[in-house]
Amino acid sequence: MKKIILSLTIVFICFVVVIFSLGLKTKKIYDTKDLVGKPIPLIDLKLLNSEKTFKTSDLKKNDFTLINFWASWCAPCRKEHKYLIQLSKDLKILGVNFKDDKQKANKFIKKLGNPYNLIATDKDGKKSIYFGVYGIPETILVDKELKIIKKYIGPINENDVKKILKIINN
Amino acid sequence: MISEFGNLTVVLSILTSFFLIIFSIIELKNNNSYPSIKLRNFSILQLIFTNLSFLTLLMGYLISDFSIENVYENSHTEKPLLYKISGVWGNHEGSLLLWINVLVLFSFLFFSKNFKKNKKFQLLTLIFQNILILGFFIFLFATSNPFNKIFPIPSEGLGLNPILQDPALAIHPPLLYLGFVGSSIYFSAALASLISRYNGKDFAIISKPWVLVSWIFQTLGILVGSIWAYYELGWGGYWFWDPVENSSLIPWFLMTALLHSILVLEKRSGIYLWVVVLSILTFTMSVTGTFLVRSGILNSVHTFANDPTRGLYILIFLSAMIFSSIYIFYKYSPIENRSFNLFSKEFFIIINNWFMSFFLITVLIGTVYPIFLEVLTSQKISIGPPYYNAILAPFLIPLLFLMAYGPTTSWIISRQFKTKKIIYNLFLSIVITSIIILTINQKNFLINVLLIASVYLILQNIIGIYKNTKKNSGKPSTPNLASAISHVGFGLLIFFISLNSVTSVGHDLNIKAGEKKSLENFDITLEELKVFNEKNYKKFVGNIVVLNKKTNNIERLKPEIRIYKNPETITYEASIRSNIFSDTYVTMSNISKSEFYNIKFQKKPFMNLIWFSTILIVLGGMLRLISKKI
DSSP states (O other): OHHHHHHHHHHHHHHHHHHHHHHHHSOSSSGGGTTTBBBBBOOOOSSSSSOOEGGGGGGGGSSSSEEEEETTTTTHHHHHHHHHHHHTTTTEEEEEEEEOHHHHHHHHHHOOOOEEEEEETTTHHHHTTTTTSSSSSSSEEEETOEEEEEEEOOOOOOHHHHHHHHHHOO | OOOOOOHHHHHHHHHHHHHHHHHHHHHHHHHOSOOOOHHHHHHHHHHHHHHHHHHHHHHHHTTTTTTHHHHHHHHTTTTTTTHHHGGGGGGHHHHHHHHHHHHHHHHHHHHHTTTTTTTHHHHHHHHHHHHHHHHHHHHHHHHOOOOBBBBSSSSSSSOOOOOGOHHHHHHHHHHHHHHHHHHHHHEEEEEHHHHTTTOOOHHHHHHHHHHHHHHHHHHHHHHHHHHHHHHHHSSSSSSOHHHHHHHHHHHHHHHHHHHHHHHHHOSSSOHHHHHHHHHHHHHHHHHHHHHHSSSOOOSSSSOOOHHHHHHHHHHHHHHHHHHHHOOOHHHHHOOOOOOOOOOOOOHHHHHHHHHHHHHHHHHHHHHHHHHHHHHHOOEEEEEEEHHHHHHHHHHHHHHHHHHGGGGGGGGSOOSOOHHHHHHHHHHHHHHHHHHHHHTTTTOOOOHHHHHHHHHHHHHHHHHHHHHHHHTTTTOOOOOHHHHHHHHHHHHHHHHHHHHHHHOOEEEEEOOOOOEEEOOEEEEEEEEEEEEEEOOEEEEEEEEEEEEEEETTOOOEOOOOEEEEEEETTEEEEOEEOOOSSSSEEEEEEOOOOOOOOEEEEEEEETTTHHHHHHHHHHHHHHHHHSSOOO
């Protein structure tokens, strides 16, 4: 009897330890970095300054496209704006204006310059969810097949600009 | 410089722990009656080096030495002194160093106090305790060194999470550590007593003060944590069945069971192995809790950095501890005669233990079941208060009745259930509770029975101690008084928690400055908002007036929205108007891009009495600890 209890106890504890060690490997925090390598969704986006819509599939005509999620009320967006302007000389940038007021957004662009080839709007923030955006600014670099090559959460900086330029020039 | 000195003290502590193990093993083989003075000196040296390592880190915090990565990550020059100090244990590495300090402190005190007791038992306890110390030191040095340097030296630190900048939270971790890390000493002593075939009664006498001390600190730690959650988290609750809270409650159940079992073991045999099992389990569960909290395997409000490498180390260490304990238990456990008279005092204590085990298993399953489910089926679930309330609350009722009746019985000789003893007090409890129930118009059956049971427990104990005082010519026996105080405290705790759960009211409203909102019994006005600049944060203070329409009583509350500079964080400080019987609780938060503010208004009765009841539970324990005849 004593041996049976001992064996059962040991088997049970081994089971718990195995589960715990497997549990250590499971991901606990939602992270959109996994989206790198996957294609962006094929959806329609409304443009900021016209009633027309834009299909993300149209981005296939560019070798690379940078998609930037921004808003006039977002302070870090101001910080990264100069880098976007710098990048706009070398690649096409799609700006997605996130939960913003049209007038304020245009004022922001007028004041700081326009790095975007096209500005789409996502007034209630629902379309951005398809891109895995959970805060702005976020920036996604996609290739010809619309696959995500790089994803930047938070404002981009000088280093990021260098890396992006390196990717597109290779 | 501080970093190098800190590393040196850690290395010296590791060396002394290692030598303590080696010398103890050597001394086990000689024929001397007592351990040598050399061991005692090494024990003192170990205490000095370990304390020095902690003080060195503290110094790093006090002078804001940002060349130490740990200080840089968790402190800031503008932080108030108290929070510079509490920043030391407000992070994984520093708290692990504190954990080791408690292990060493208990090792030293136990060894010094029992120096002249059974030598083999003493040395084996020292060996086991130092294996634990060494294990944790290696963990610290390999994965979590608080003295790691950073270069180039940053000019400013990142600061401590503002929700941790609170006096209650400054003392919450040290209290809890003294509680559950303190349990290591009776873990070591239990294993030592098995191998040295130490007498059960002597083991009970030696262990009791240590169990009491750790139980007192554990209870206080849980209390202070709950008070912090109530004041700081801004949800108006004090217990959330969060996995980390559960990790502190599980050892508490075991300590409570152990404390009661040890009282039995002092009086009679037949329960020694159960006491050993509880002693081993208490510390094992404490380490399991540490694993759950620090490995990141569970999501929780507690903010330790998640690192699976650390988790793996603790898991390996924990497994080694468990398997060694099982091996020693099965190899050395003696055969016991376990016969108890039905309705004797020890019978009721054993029943109490089964209840504690039931509560423990319920909380443990609720805590770890989501991990099992996720690993086996990839399904994510979280287990919340409804599960715990539904399972635990009904079983509190028989426990309260048993707690009331148990202490009235005698040790060993009681054989019969004395109906007369309970009828009168039970009737009185039903009358008192009925008046309360009718006054508050309460129809929840479970709560009503809980109220009766808790009033019965309180009455039975008060009358019991009155009779005991009369019998002992005006002075009650200290153990009886201590037990009565703790049990009355527990009765009051359940009584007030039950009442609080059914009489609390809460409203959520959006309001502009200068606006008034009318609720069923209250008018709430946000008169104005003021902005203040403090040392390390800016605060928006709302001036809120609450008018009780029934009593015409006016209360002014000032909830705050604080914007901290380092790290940049927003916290919401509740404003609480508190009196003995009721708290008015208001939190305020801003609504993005709007002139409205979200106000959470709550009336929470008996909060202070809930804290007071817990303090009574602790006071009973303290009284037992300081009395000569504990």
